[in-house]
Structures are given as C-alpha cells and as structure tokens.
Amino acid sequence: MSLGRALPQRDVVAHAPFSDGEWVSRIRESDRDAFEAMVRHYSDRLCAFIYSNTRDAEVTRELVQDLFLWIWRHRHQWDVHSGLTTYLYRSARNRAVSHVRHERLQRRWREEQERNGAFATDGAEPPRSDEAIRVAELSHAIEDAIASLPQRCREVFILNREHHLTYREVAETLVISVKTVEVHMGRALSVLRLRLSDWIS
Numbered sequence: 428m429s430l431g432r433a434l435p436q437r438d439v440v441a442h443a444p445f446s447d448g449e450w451v452s453r454i455r456e457s458d459r460d461a462f463e464a465m466v467r468h469y470s471d472r473l474c475a476f477i478y479s480n481t482r483d484a485e486v487t488r489e490l491v492q493d494l495f496l497w498i499w500r501h502r503h504q505w506d507v508h509s510g511l512t513t514y515l516y517r518s519a520r521n522r523a524v525s526h527v528r529h530e531r532l533q534r535r536w537r538e539e540q541e542r543n544g545a546f547a548t549d550g551a552e553p554p555r556s557d558e559a560i561r562v563a564e565l566s567h568a569i570e571d572a573i574a575s576l577p578q579r580c581r582e583v584f585i586l587n588r589e590h591h592l593t594y595r596e597v598a599e600t601l602v603i604s605v606k607t608v609e610v611h612m613g614r615a616l617s618v619l620r621l622r623l624s625d626w627i628s
Contacts (some may be wrong), residue, residue: 447511477523513599
C-alpha cells in the first residue's frame with residue numbers, strides 16, 4: 428500500500444464564492460455578508476491547521492476568531508499583498524506561534540516558582556494510561572506520526588496534504604522558498620513511511 432492511500436484524505440475544499448480581490452475590496456467597504464462568507468469559508472480550515480501547534484481546541488478557536496475580529500476592526504486599512512489564502516494561513520500561524528511561545532514562558536516561570544517553593548503542590552497527576560496507544564487504530568498511528576514531525580516539516584505536510592495548498596502557496600504562507608518546501612515534504616514523507624511501515628507494508 429502506498430503512503431498516499433494509507434493517509435486519510437480530507438474532502439476537497441469548496442470553491443470560494445469570491446476572488447481574493449473581490450473579497451478584500453468588499454470587506455474594506457464594510458460588506459458584512461462578504462466578511463461572514465469569508466469566516467465560514469476559512470474558519471474550520473485555519474482551526475485545523477493551527478491546532479497542530481496549540482493542541483488545544485478552545486485556544487485554537489479563540490485565535491482564529493481573534494484574527495477575523497482584527498480584520499473586521501481594521502477593514503478600512505486592511506491590505507493583502509499576497510493571495511488571501513496564504514495571508515490568512517500565515518496570520519493564523521503567527522498568532523499560534525506567539526501563543527505557544529507565551530505559554531512556554533509562563534510554564535517555565537511556574538516551574539521555576541515551584542522549584543523555589545513559591546507554590547504548594549498536592550502531588551503529581553496520575554500517569555496517563557498507555558492503553559489508548561496500544562489499541563490505537565490506523566488513524567491514531569497516522570496522527571502520532573504526523574505529530575512526531577519537526578514543526579516546519581509538519582506544517583508543510585499539513586498545508587499541502589490536508590489543506591490542499593500548492594507548494595508555492597505553502598512557501599508564501601511560511602515565508603520560505605518553494606525548494607525548501609520540497610525538501611521538507613521529502614523529509615516528512617520519509618519519516619511517515621518509516622513510522623507507518625507496519626501499516627503500509
């Protein structure tokens with residue numbers, strides 16, 4: 428079985444009701460219907476993408492909602508130099524990365540305070556059961572394999588294979604070259620073939 432057939436494929440993204448230029452111009456003119464259509468068209472896709480960074484559904488929804496809220500509040504000055512899809516993915520990713528960095532700093536600060544005895548601890552959380560891993564089906568194995576990829580490889584793979592962005596759109600979203608996208612995709616596929624060898628042999 429090939430890796431492409433082993434990995435679950437999402438439905439093809441529905442065609443956008445407006446072109447990029449029409450969407451931007453309509454929203455800049457306070458067309459609420461166009462704005463709401465954009466939110467409906469992109470919201471789930473952006474959430475699915477940045478969840479790979481946050482691993483928190485509620486935080487993911489808040490970040491995407493905050494992005495759209497920012498666009499509406501700044502609609503009269505809103506300017507999109509690249510394609511709308513790459514603009515939205517890049518903006519959502521930047522917000523997710525900033526959030527993760529902030530959470531990491533907060534966690535380190537709390538850990539440091541705990542080491543210094545600033546917080547009382549009632550005991551560690553019980554260890555998680557390995558049963559879910561042992562009984563996981565193929566879909567879980569695939570999720571684990573994708574999660575094991577280095578962050579940039581994972582983002583490239585998800586944008587291309589799950590969100591159907593072209594290599595050029597992926598490059599614009601992540602601000603890297605198309606050649607770098609190709610390299611990361613090659614690495615991602617090699618790692619996934621290895622980790623899923625028991626399933627695709």
